[in-house]
Amino acid sequence: MxxxxxxxxxxxxxxxxxxxxxxxxxxxxxxxxxxxxxxxxxxxxxxxxxxxxxxxxxxxxxxxxxxxxxxxxxxxxxxxxxxxxxxxxxxxxxxxxxxxxxxxxxxxxxxxxxxxxxxxxxxxxxxxxxxxxxxxxxxxxxxxxxxxxxxxxxxxxxxxxxxxxxxxxKDDRLGYRQSLLAYYTPLRDSLCEDCRRRLDVNPLRLLDCKKDAHHVENAPLLGDHLxxxxxxxxxxxxxxxxxxxxxxxxxxxxxxxxxxxxxxxxxxxxxxxxxxxxxxxxxxxxxxxxxxxxxxxxxxxxxxxxxxxxxxxxxxQGIAPRAGPPAQVVICTVGEESAATARTLARQLRDRTSVVSDVSDRRLDRKLRDAGRSDATLALLVGMDEGLVLRNLRTRQQQVTTSDRVLDAVSAELLAAAQDPRT
RNA sequence: GUGGCUAUAGCUCAGUUGGUUAGAGUGCCAGGUUGUGGCCCUGGAGGUCGAGGGUUCAAAUCCCUCUAGCCACCCCA
Structure with missing residues (x-):
């Protein structure tokens, strides 16, 4: 199909x-x-x-x-x-x-x-x-x-x-139309096919012709009929x-x-x-x-x-704005049991910024690669042994944090990234 | 609406005078690494060759029709 x-x-x-x-x-x-x-x-x-x-x-x-x-x-x-x-x-x-x-x-x-x-x-x-x-x-x-x-x-x-x-x-154009017809009608046989049609349908359009430019040059001007x-x-x-x-x-x-x-x-x-x-x-x-x-x-x-x-x-000209990241923060889960935590964190973080969660069962390196490609600023890794890991995708530096402090940590990182002239 | 060019994998393209199961690069997925974006290695998926019909033992390849894109015209945004 x-x-x-x-x-x-x-x-x-x-x-x-x-x-x-x-x-x-x-x-x-x-x-x-x-x-x-x-x-x-x-x-x-x-x-x-x-x-x-x-x-x-x-x-x-x-x-x-x-x-x-x-x-x-x-x-x-x-x-x-x-x-x-x-x-x-x-x-x-x-x-x-x-x-x-x-x-x-x-x-x-x-x-x-x-x-x-x-x-x-x-x-x-x-x-x-x-x-x-x-x-x-x-x-x-x-x-x-x-x-x-x-x-x-x-x-x-x-x-x-x-x-x-x-x-x-309207009157000006009517008069001009008359003098155009007076000028072009005797030339009819030397006109291109399109112009012959224009002559009948819309004489003003005769002036647009590129092939019969020599005729156009000598044609009467609308300006003289105003x-x-x-x-x-x-x-x-x-x-x-x-x-x-x-x-x-x-x-x-x-x-x-x-x-x-x-x-x-x-x-x-x-x-x-x-x-x-x-x-x-x-x-x-x-x-x-x-x-x-x-x-x-x-x-x-x-x-x-x-x-x-x-x-x-x-x-x-390179002046049109390009698309930015869908979300500033990507939450990447490790292990199946982290999905619920990820959703809770996402909900809380959305008070401050835009968040998407990747709870798929793909490998962490693929998730991070996609997060980086999406141009997100931060990745939040959930389900790691050491706790919540907040990774800055621009600087590639990361910190361990807790659910109590993660909102402030994200805000601080976003603020720093926004002030960084490289971004 | 008229004329011309084009159509092969998600993308860019090979594909010989018609000849077995249609290829490459890149991208995608997976593994190498139960957990860190690059590089590398290995494997995999993905095509009714734009659609339909015809010629032929045999069609991506030749013919016809249709569809779509591009170019020129017409005209406009």
């Missing part, structure tokens, strides 16, 4: 990696909290319509990457492919924006996309993100970027570049970023895949990531989304970052 494997494109979080995972989540929550963001969480699945309407048809997410099922009640449900639409639904659905504005929330949630797995691309991955809902001020655009930037800096990751662009408002208010909005955002001393690249070819974006769009790139999966995260402004979902028009802006990709970089 073949052993059951995890579903395609999924990955287990194993104890060795769990501390880095926690470290990253805590860092994001801590930065967000300092900026006044509160924790939010939404269901792992939603009605399919939320994404169909919110994210928009014509996007890859909706057209080919949704994990959609029909439940037993005949409803179409979809595993959440991204966080913004659900969070906006939750915030506006609960009328949080009527208490104070804007609503600032942060989240850490798993996302699902039915994609072909690849390094840096999973069917289930996690994102940490923030949203500011109910305010159109460009200061908020800069703020969500600053939160992300500071989070990355707090982790200690370097080599990240901020790619920034403005998509203008209304005065759109230009002002963008100028304000870049001004705030300058104040915050956050460097960025104005990338006029940056076009985000989701329909609901307006004005600010950004991505964080990292060169060391494998292959084409070099985006750590991104975000932007989505002033049209609330309406799409059937709520009153409400502006919003946010960011989201990929946890697995951040961890890949953090591990590469």
């Amino acid at each position: 073949t052993p059951i494997a995890p579903p395609r494109g999924t990955k287990d979080l194993l104890p060795d990696e769990a501390p880095a995972w926690e470290w990253l989540h805590r860092a994001h929550a801590a930065v967000a909290a300092r900026f006044g963001y509160q924790l939010i969480d939404t269901p792992i699945f939603e009605s399919t319509e939320l994404f169909a309407r919110g994210v928009g048809s014509g996007t890859d997410i909706v057209d080919k990457e949704m994990y959609t099922f029909t439940d037993r009640g005949g409803r179409s449900v979809t595993l959440r492919p991204e966080g913004t639409a659900p969070v906006v639904r939750a915030v506006l659905g609960a009328h949080l924006d009527q208490r104070w504005r804007p609503v600032r929330v942060h989240y850490a949630m798993p996302m699902f996309r039915y994609d072909r797995p690849q390094a840096g691309r999973l069917r289930q991955h996690a994102q940490v993100g923030v949203e500011v809902i109910g305010e159109r001020d460009p200061g908020c655009d800069a703020e969500v970027i600053e939160v992300a930037w500071r989070f990355i800096a707090d982790l200690g990751i370097d080599g990240v570049s901020l790619q920034l662009n403005t998509l203008g408002d 209304s005065a208010p759109s230009r002002e909005h963008f100028a304000a955002v870049t001004g705030h970023l300058g104040d915050a001393e956050i460097p960025f690249t104005h990338n006029q070819r940056l076009v985000r895949g989701l329909d609901y974006y307006a004005h600010t769009a950004f991505e964080f790139w990292h060169t060391s990531l494998a292959g084409a999966q070099n985006a750590l995260g991104g975000g932007g402004r989505y002033d049209g989304l609330a309406e799409q979902l059937g709520f009153a028009p409400t502006p919003g802006v946010g960011h989201a970052l990929g946890v697995e990709r951040l961890l890949t970089v953090a591990v590469d």
Whole structure:
């Protein structure tokens, strides 16, 4: 019988990696909290319509990457492919924006996309993100970027570049789309296969093409089709970023895949990531989304970052915390009759520290070897002729003690070990 | 979703033009040592050769299908 494997494109979080995972989540929550963001969480699945309407048809997410099922009640449900639409639904659905504005929330949630797995691309991955809902001020655009930037800096990751662009408002994009079509349609026959498809489906994506770079160079720029208010909005955002001393690249070819974006769009790139999966995260402004979902028009802006990709970089750069010992103290028994004593001692010691007992019938040298490998600090040997033996696994020195004094002896040894710079 | 590469012990990998019972290193378990982490010595367990089918007297090896991983594309986190 073949052993059951995890579903395609999924990955287990194993104890060795769990501390880095926690470290990253805590860092994001801590930065967000300092900026006044509160924790939010939404269901792992939603009605399919939320994404169909919110994210928009014509996007890859909706057209080919949704994990959609029909439940037993005949409803179409979809595993959440991204966080913004659900969070906006939750915030506006609960009328949080009527208490104070804007609503600032942060989240850490798993996302699902039915994609072909690849390094840096999973069917289930996690994102940490923030949203500011109910305010159109460009200061908020800069703020969500600053939160992300500071989070990355707090982790200690370097080599990240901020790619920034403005998509203008809906009218700007409509006008730009027209001039793109006017430019590209006569060139149709000289375009690559993908671009011909883009021309029909999503003309803005034409700018992404690497093969037809010469066409892209001469293509009209979105920046030339911006209304005065759109230009002002963008100028304000870049001004705030300058104040915050956050460097960025104005990338006029940056076009985000989701329909609901307006004005600010950004991505964080990292060169060391494998292959084409070099985006750590991104975000932007989505002033049209609330309406799409059937709520009153409400502006919003946010960011989201990929946890697995951040961890890949953090591990590469050697800054991710490694797993520590499961327990500080390992009790090793000698002889069958010591097991009961070991359990009693363990119970008492757990008031002060973490303890595991090895009451197996294996040889003492194997028990000590495993204790040493687990990186525990102390071993307590029970059942020896001379009494209780407390062994320091780092210094390899040991002392004989009694059940009355063992708690203090353990505390003293742990304190000494903690102060030892070698550990 | 498209194309390419790959899959042999827990891990890293050998395995010849198809030929007996599929190997090595490392790890694991045990003994040497009723009781001290390393080293050393001895022994042992562990594989339906990714899964299923086909060709053949004979398949880890050749063919087909499927699954999974990786790479490129698409796109993104």
